[in-house]
Amino acid sequence: MREREPAFDRLCRSRELLHADCAGALPLARLAAEARMSPWHFVRRFEALFGSTPHQYRIRTRIERARELLAQGTHSVTEVCFEVGFSSLGSFSDLFTRRVGSTPSAYRRAARVQVSMPGTLPLRMFPGCLSLMALLPADAWRNFREAPRAPGG
Amino acid sequence: MRIKLTSLMVDDQDKALAFYTDVLGFRKKHEIPAGGYRWITVVAPDGPGDVELSLEPNANPAAKTFQQAMFAQKIPLAAFEVDDIESEYQRLKARGVVFTTPPTPMGPVTLAVFSDTCGNLIQIYQPQR
Numbered sequence: 001m002r003e004r005e006p007a008f009d010r011l012c013r014s015r016e017l018l019h020a021d022c023a024g025a026l027p028l029a030r031l032a033a034e035a036r037m038s039p040w041h042f043v044r045r046f047e048a049l050f051g052s053t054p055h056q057y058r059i060r061t062r063i064e065r066a067r068e069l070l071a072q073g074t075h076s077v078t079e080v081c082f083e084v085g086f087s088s089l090g091s092f093s094d095l096f097t098r099r100v101g102s103t104p105s106a107y108r109r110a111a112r113v114q115v116s117m118p119g120t121l122p123l124r125m126f127p128g129c130l131s132l133m134a135l136l137p138a139d140a141w142r143n144f145r146e147a148p149r150a151p152g153g
Numbered sequence: 154m155r156i157k158l159t160s161l162m163v164d165d166q167d168k169a170l171a172f173y174t175d176v177l178g179f180r181k182k183h184e185i186p187a188g189g190y191r192w193i194t195v196v197a198p199d200g201p202g203d204v205e206l207s208l209e210p211n212a213n214p215a216a217k218t219f220q221q222a223m224f225a226q227k228i229p230l231a232a233f234e235v236d237d238i239e240s241e242y243q244r245l246k247a248r249g250v251v252f253t254t255p256p257t258p259m260g261p262v263t264l265a266v267f268s269d270t271c272g273n274l275i276q277i278y279q280p281q282r
Contacts (some may be wrong), residue, residue, distance in 0.1 A: 008253055012225040019221070048251045051168050051270025060165070068214060101189060124188055126212040130160055133207075135188030 010035040011049055014042070018054060022061035023085030028054060062086065063099050070104055071111040071121050077104040157204060158194070161231055162211035162220055163271035166191055169208040172270050176248050179206065197233065206231075211272065220272045227253055229266050229276035238263050238279035 014035045017026065031054060032042035047053050052060065062084040069080045078089055081104075086092035096104045114122030123131060163169035170193055173179040179195035182205055186192075190212065194205040211217050223230060235241045238256045242265050246252065253274060254266040264278040 008227070009225075012221075015221070016225075048249060049268050049270075050272075051165065051172070051268075064217075067212075121214065126214070127188065127190065127210070130207075130209065132187055132190060132192055132209050135190075136185060136192050140185060140192075 005036075007035075007037075007045065008049070010037070011046055014046065014054070015050060015057065018058050019061055022058050022065060023083065025085070059095070060099075063096060066092070066096060066104065067100065067107065067125075068121060070108040071114075071125055073108065073112055077108060080104065158207060159205075159231070160207040160209050161269075161273055162216050163208045163269075163273070164211055164217070164220070165271055166193055166208055166210055169193070169269070169271040170195070173206070173208065176245070176250060177269075199236070208271075224268075224272060224274055227266070227274060229274040231273065232264075232276035232278055235277045235279050238265060238277060241265075241277060 014031050017031065017034065028039050028043070032039040035042050037045065043053050046057070050057060065084045066080050069075050069083060070077070075083060077093070081089050081092040084092075086095075093104055096107070100107060102110070111122055111125060114124055124135065127135065161169075170181060170184070173195050174181055178198040180198065181193070182196050183194045184191055190210045193208045195208065196202055196205055211220055220230070242252065242256050245267060250267045252265055252267045254264070256263050256265045256279075258281075262278040262280050264276055266274050266276050269275050
């Protein structure tokens with residue numbers, strides 16, 4: 001009864017597939033077929049719903065996975081690169097640095113000095129909702145209060 | 154105590170800022186580097202100027218899991234009141250916004266639900282007068 005499954009559910013399932021297999025190379029045609037759409041429609045509908053194309057989503061998931069592995073400190077940069085699905089250390093490093101703002105090795109080093117519970121990721125590098133507030137400069141709130149009210153506010 | 158801030162996790166802060174300002178019409182209030190991410194808040198176009206919505210990175214893996222599961226179950230993670238839901242719906246559709254629920258009367262409100270392209274379903278609602 002897969003044909004009856006609404007497009008929204010099929011697209012969500014494709015996203016889960018991409019997420020689970022970000023290191024693999026599930027071709028677009030296969031993903032589209034799983035979603036019962038033509039590749040052209042699949043890409044457009046995926047992007048409309050999730051804000052990025054399947055390819056962009058895969059790349060972003062790889063970088064996120066790389067951040068987690070590097071922060072855990074158990075893999076070398078090279079191991080992480082291939083673990084998340086990149087085939088070239090150079091392009092992985094470039095992409096990571098551009099997206100994250102530091103090289104994979106600097107990121108890995110920064111994680112080592114964070115205090116965290118074993119088996120968890122350092123909260124400072126992987127903030128949850130609202131805990132990001134605590135990473136603002138110490139005088140941020142004082143400045144907010146002194147800022148003029150927005151017009152109409 | 155006062156409610157001055159509410160927050161949404163987003164899977165891409167750049168995209169989120171663009172969507173909430175360019176498409177939804179919110180105004181950026183703060184954008185400050187914070188621990189490798191950014192503290193970004195926006196203010197709603199028709200609401201008070203000092204109630205902020207923060208667009209936070211969903212960096213925590215548990216947050217990602219939660220967000221994706223809620224999305225797949227079609228559960229919105231925020232709701233905003235509008236004065237005219239039908240015209241808001243038409244305006245957003247013309248901008249390419251994907252609705253999972255068109256304007257539908259439900260109890261005391263008429264509501265609609267759309268994707269914010271950053272991992273969340275958002276509900277807009279117009280109370281019945």
